[in-house]
Amino acid sequence: MNPRPAGDGFGLHLVTDERVPFARLLEVVDAAASAGVDVVQVRAKSASGREFLRQARAVADAVAGRALVLVNDRVDVALAARDAGARIDGVHLGQSDLPPTTARRLLGAHTVVGWTANTPAHLDAASAFPAGTLDYLGVGVIRPTSTKPNHPPVLGVEGFAGLAARTALPCIAIGGVVDGDVVALRDAGAAGVAVVSAICAADDPGAATRAFRTAAAFATPGAVAAR
Numbered sequence: 001m002n003p004r005p006a007g008d009g010f011g012l013h014l015v016t017d018e019r020v021p022f023a024r025l026l027e028v029v030d031a032a033a034s035a036g037v038d039v040v041q042v043r044a045k046s047a048s049g050r051e052f053l054r055q056a057r058a059v060a061d062a063v064a065g066r067a068l069v070l071v072n073d074r075v076d077v078a079l080a081a082r083d084a085g086a087r088i089d090g091v092h093l094g095q096s097d098l099p100p101t102t103a104r105r106l107l108g109a110h111t112v113v114g115w116t117a118n119t120p121a122h123l124d125a126a127s128a129f130p131a132g133t134l135d136y137l138g139v140g141v142i143r144p145t146s147t148k149p150n151h152p153p154v155l156g157v158e159g160f161a162g163l164a165a166r167t168a169l170p171c172i173a174i175g176g177v178v179d180g181d182v183v184a185l186r187d188a189g190a191a192g193v194a195v196v197s198a199i200c201a202a203d204d205p206g207a208a209t210r211a212f213r214t215a216a217a218f219a220t221p222g223a224v225a226a227r
């Protein structure tokens with residue numbers, strides 16, 4: 001089960017920003033879902049398990065089936081939110097979270113499991129998992145970003161391309177990405193982009209989402225050939 005791309009075939013992931021007051025964040029999620037975001041990932045690094053569960057359920061309610069909803073880091077929170085009736089489509093796991101093989105077993109085949117891969121060794125480890133373990137890789141950072149303190153080294157578009165070339169898995173570019181990067185990242189092999197600030201900090205998150213969608217449409221192979 002791959003993260004469902006929009007009609008232009010380019011995946012747009014919104015990762016929630018815990019710096020934004022939660023009521024505003026739900027407005028952002030609603031606007032982005034209306035404007036065609038493909039995936040909303042609930043990220044709440046400093047929340048308790050109980051608070052993270054509350055946020056995951058509320059985000060899933062706000063999305064209301066218009067995009068996939070993933071939980072960052074916490075398989076237990078994804079399971080608990082599902083148990084409470086929320087539509088949770090999967091998880092995004094980092095290198096220090098539960099192994100993707102465990103997540104796959106616990107969450108089942110019809111669940112999205114994404115994994116962070118920032119180095120050649122991570123890419124090779126991703127390829128070594130049994131087929132069907134992972135749906136996509138998050139690869140970054142493209143640029144320095146204040147959203148993730150102590151983020152991994154900056155790859156730039158060229159560094160991203162080098163990592164993406166090592167795997168057949170879809171690679172989602174993350175870290176400092178803006179809509180003006182979409183064409184270059186797609187040309188570099190990105191199956192999509194994941195953004196926090198570019199949508200969450202925008203005055204008009206719907207317009208910000210549409211700017212990514214428009215850029216992705218211009219970056220489709222057909223549109224490139226037609227230019």
Ligand SMILES: Cc1ncc(COP(=O)(O)OP(=O)(O)O)c(N)n1
Nearest residue numbers: 092093094095116138139172174194
């Ligand atoms: C799509 C996507 N890619 C990478 C990440 C980073 O995940 P992780 O390495 O677990 O870091 P945190 O987000 O937990 O700080 C991501 N969240 N999404």
Ligand SMILES: Cc1nc(C(=O)O)sc1CCOP(=O)(O)O
Nearest residue numbers: 140141145147175176195196197
């Ligand atoms: C959550 C996250 N993970 C990253 C990684 O490279 O693993 S970069 C990042 C933050 C992305 O936020 P923004 O779009 O505001 O730069």
Ligand SMILES: [Mg+2]
Nearest residue numbers: 072073093094
């Ligand atoms: Mg993580």
